Amino acid sequence: MTYEALFEPFSINKLVLPNRFVMAPMTRLFAKDGIIAPETGAYYRKRAEGGVGLILTELSVVDREASHGDPAMPRLNSEASFDAWRRVADDVHAANGRIGLQIGHFGANSNPITGWLPEGRIDSVCGFDNSGSPLGEPMRDSDIADTIAAFANAAAQAQRIGFDTVEIHAAHGHLIDQFAWAFTNRRTDAWGGNMSGRSRFAAEIVRAVREATGPDFPIIMRLSQWKIGHYEAKVAATPAELEAWVTPLVDAGVDALHGSQRRYWEPEFEGSDLNFAGWLKKLSGKPSITVGSVGLSGEFMAAYAGESSEPRSIDGLYERMVRGEFDMVAVGRALLSDPDWVKKVRDGRIEELRAFDPSAFKTLS
Ligand SMILES: Cc1cc2nc3c(=O)[nH]c(=O)nc-3n(C[C@H](O)[C@H](O)[C@H](O)COP(=O)(O)O)c2cc1C
Structure with a gap:
């Protein structure tokens, strides 16, 4: 089988991408004092050279106290950090690649793998975490306004230092997702209530990012139903709720939605084959990105527990x-163990695609 349609160009707002493959954002934990490691540029550049159409970086947290989930995560709180990211964008562009910075805020979450918590005041929607245990301070209107401004500033800086787009991380049980999920958002003010009320925080972030970056800068938002450690969670139980979730985002100016699943082939709602990205596209009218075990037999959370994955056909995906x-x-x-994965798919060298071994987590190469 050949996969021509995956190698047709695609545009998100004014950004023209050479093909349909995106490198998924992956936290690598090689940063020091919030600044990414010097090898980061070469690491992303290799995937650009391997044919990836758009690289989305690991999560970089916006400039709020205790917004990170690990001491080795990049933070957007210093000029040194932006300078280091600028060099990464330059490296990827030198290979004729395209790159977007993923920006986010961990919210009231301890690190799911290590249990680590940052020092300082933790922003929380209602004063508890995704399991209902007390954590963080319920955000006041002023905290919410400052956080929205921190996202807008992070995006404006990303644009200034040469990134082609930003992806706002509103998935996996982090802060923006905690606003969307009824379990963590029990507020009765304008930031809570029904689905469109719970979507307002995300929408105001999109609006502020749009205002800070202008009409032509592509804004992607990543959403998920599942949360780390709560895989059956549903922010939206029905297509109507999903529509109420995404409509404010579209009205605020989002350009594309990234539907995070652990296995892309799983249908989102009963009675239809459509996956999460499929529903996002259908209900928002915006382009969508799918993800989850593409080209691999096992899903990614099991990989943290040491599970390897074998190559898996992408015919159904196609x-x-x-x-x-x-x-x-x-x-x-698949792109961690094999930087040339996209090129191999393009050239029909399917038998050369590599298995995934979790030892790939240990090096930034
Ligand atoms: C090591 C690792 C780190 C990750 N870090 C992030 C992250 O920073 N932001 C995010 O949105 N998703 C993150 N994810 C999820 C991935 O973007 C992706 O959705 C997931 O790995 C499923 O894709 P795959 O099955 O092709 O690996 C991470 C996944 C892995 C394996």
């Missing part, structure tokens, strides 16, 4: 894309 279910495909672990 058929879905050709049907128009989603527009782009993000690939995570």
